[in-house]
Amino acid sequence: MRVRAFALRNIKELLRDPLSYIFCLGFPIIMLIVMTIVNGSIPETVVPEGVPIPEGTSMAPTVFQIHKLTPAITVFGLSFLSLFCCMRVSSDRSSAFLMRLYASPMKGTDYIVGYLLPFALIAFSQIIITYTAGDIIALAAGKNTFNVLYMLLSLPLLIPSILLFISLGIIFGVLFNDKAAPGVCSTMITAAALLGGIWMDVDQMGGVWLAICNKLPFYHSVKAARLALAGDFGGMLLPLAICSGFALVLFVLSVFTFVRKTKSDQR
């Protein structure tokens, strides 16, 4: 009952903040449209294997092609959810609101689950809306629409990514105050976009950049999402496993950080 009440409160706080609609729903859809237009402007050149790519052209399909872009934007959207989670936690901590709750019968797990559940629900809604927008754009652009079965099957497979970004939000929200937390989280969003291969094909880039991307969770999260939506469930196992590992570690870290900070607040 306590978890439900706290989760409901967090959902209401999120849904009544107009910025959450702009960033969590509006921004991913706008990025889908803009990047599809950008993709349409890139000259498509079919390059035979082993032939160098001519200057000013690109190999098709680019990362902006709707079937690659939609799952990547889905993960990008989750990073914005991370920002809102971080802002919620840091704002609660900065006000006396959490102090009131600390004096109530609420327990440590009530807080974590109470923050996690509403953001997970919003995440699923965000994914479905992004998928639907991607499908409509594909249809409008005369491309093949998404396979509905793959779309449905990919939903549970995105749980590790959801957990990953919400955990990051909780960690930043606990460690930083409400002034610093949004800035720090925005840096993480930029890093997720650059190191996740959302805006560029890091596999083609290779080298040190790919090596760095491989060491972080974002690239694996995006890769797993792309392969899941493409129906390559065998191929996605490795990136999914790596993403799940990161998600689990970060979730445990978020619980540890929250509990530790709560205790230090009550010293």
Added chain:
Amino acid sequence: MTKTMIKTTDLTKRFGDKTAVDHLNMEVYEGEIFGLLGVNGAGKTTTIRMLTGLSAITEGDAVVMGHSVRNALQEIKKITNISPQETAVAGNLTVRENLDFIAKIYGLSQEETRKNRESVFRSLSLDEVQNQKAKTLSGGWQRRLSIAMALITDPKVIFLDEPTLGLDVLARRELWKIISSLKGKVTIILTTHYLDEVEALCDRIAIMAKGHMKALGTAAELKQSTGKEKLEDAFVEIVGGDGV
């Protein structure tokens, strides 16, 4: 016979070398408004924080309705509530939703929540703003809501930490009326540094300075013991150079 609701025994809080509360011994009786009076840094809020489990006790103990803060904090949390110094409300929730939220985390049933909510609405005149978001309320109304959130759970003991801090004179007087109306119904521990507030509201007053309890009694007793006519003069006499 007067029932003791809270009893502290050598209650002490240290932050490193600094002692915020030093061997505090006091008893608070059922239904009274007990004032903790002192200048900033006297140890009032730290005392409340220890009694509510928000700060760990360094030494000694406190017993709230037979439950030790050290050993049975969860039991104490169920029967007490707090209105913190800063207004602690959920800004995007309406007045009604804020109250229902607190009722639920304290485990009240739907029926208990409805009954208590109606009672709190009546006593604090919150009906007219019940569907308004908390963040759109004025400071005085937010503080009123904060107290209502402490009352909705029907606590046996309520801690009001500087309830009128930062409010204008009219809002203060309105809150005084509300707090006075609670006398006898619930035991209230109130911290403040306003002398007129303790004189108007409190049955007994503990004067604190530098973590020590300097005096305890009714306003009349404190004035009598110092031979002063005004509580302000009595307070200065008692606290002396220890005030800051």
